[in-house]
Amino acid sequence: DAGVTQSPTHLIKTRGQQVTLRCSPKSGHDTVSWYQQALGQGPQFIFQYYEEEERQRGNFPDRFSGHQFPNYSSELNVNALLLGDSALYLCASSLKLTSQETQYFGPGTRLLVL
Amino acid sequence: GESVGLHLPTLSVQEGDNSIINCAYSNSASDYFIWYKQESGKGPQFIIDIRSNMDKRQGQRVTVLLNKTVKHLSLQIAATQPGDSAVYFCAERAGYSTLTFGKGTMLLVSP
Numbered sequence: 290d291a292g293v294t295q296s297p298t299h300l301i302k303t304r305g306q307q308v309t310l311r312c313s314p315k316s317g318h319d320t321v322s323w324y325q326q327a328l329g330q331g332p333q334f335i336f337q338y339y340e341e342e343e344r345q346r347g348n349f350p351d352r353f354s355g356h357q358f359p360n361y362s363s364e365l366n367v368n369a370l371l372l373g374d375s376a377l378y379l380c381a382s383s384l385k386l387t388s389q390e391t392q393y394f395g396p397g398t399r400l401l402v403l
Numbered sequence: 404g405e406s407v408g409l410h411l412p413t414l415s416v417q418e419g420d421n422s423i424i425n426c427a428y429s430n431s432a433s434d435y436f437i438w439y440k441q442e443s444g445k446g447p448q449f450i451i452d453i454r455s456n457m458d459k460r461q462g463q464r465v466t467v468l469l470n471k472t473v474k475h476l477s478l479q480i481a482a483t484q485p486g487d488s489a490v491y492f493c494a495e496r497a498g499y500s501t502l503t504f505g506k507g508t509m510l511l512v513s514p
Contacts, residue, residue: 394439394449
C-alpha cells in the first residue's frame with residue numbers, strides 16, 4: 290500500500306521563474322491538501338482539492354495555483370517566484386472531504402529560490 | 404512545551420524517561436486534534452488523534468489528553484527512546500475546515 294509520494298525531492302529556481310510540484314495520494318484517498326512549511330515553523334495550509342476542484346484555500350496569493358487529476362494526483366504551481374517562497378512544500382492526502390479525517394503527509398519537496 | 408513567539412520550544416529528556424509535550428490551541432470550535440512527528444528532512448508522520456468527545460486516548464507508548472475547558476492538548480510518550488527525537492506538532496480542525504498547526508516542540512532524547 291503506497292503512501293503519499295511527491296516529486297521532485299529538491300528544486301532550485303531563481304526569482305521570477307515558475308515551478309510545478311507533484312503529488313500522488315495514498316492509495317484509496319481522494320482528497321489532496323498542500324502546505325508550505327518555512328524553516329522552524331509549522332505547515333501552513335495553501336489549498337485543498339477534491340473531485341478535481343479547489344474546495345478550500347488558505348491565505349496565499351493567486352501566484353499559487355493547483356490542479357487535481359481524475360486519478361486523484363495533484364500539482365501545485367507557483368508563478369513569479371519570490372525569495373520568500375523558499376520552503377518545504379508538503380502534500381497530504383485523506384479520504385473524502387469530511388471532518389475528523391486523518392491527513393497523511395508525503396516527504397515534501399524542498400524549494401530554494403535564489 | 405508550548406509555542407512562544409518564533410522560537411521552537413525544546414524538551415530535553417533522558418532515554419527511558421516519560422516525555423510530556425504540551426499544546427495550546429486557539430479555536431474553541433475545534434473538534435478534532437492530531438499529533439504529528441516530524442524528523443529532519445521528512446514530512447510529518449501521524450502519531451495519534453483524538454476527537455472532542457473524548458478527553459484521553461492511548462496508543463502504543465503514547466497518550467493524548469484533551470482539556471477543552473482550557474483548550475489544552477498534551478502528548479505523553481512513555482519510555483522515551485532516542486528514535487523519538489524529532490519536532491512534534493499538534494494540529495486542530497473545526498468541522499469541515501482544514502488543519503491548523505501549532506509551531507511545534509523539539510524533543511531531544513539523550514542516551
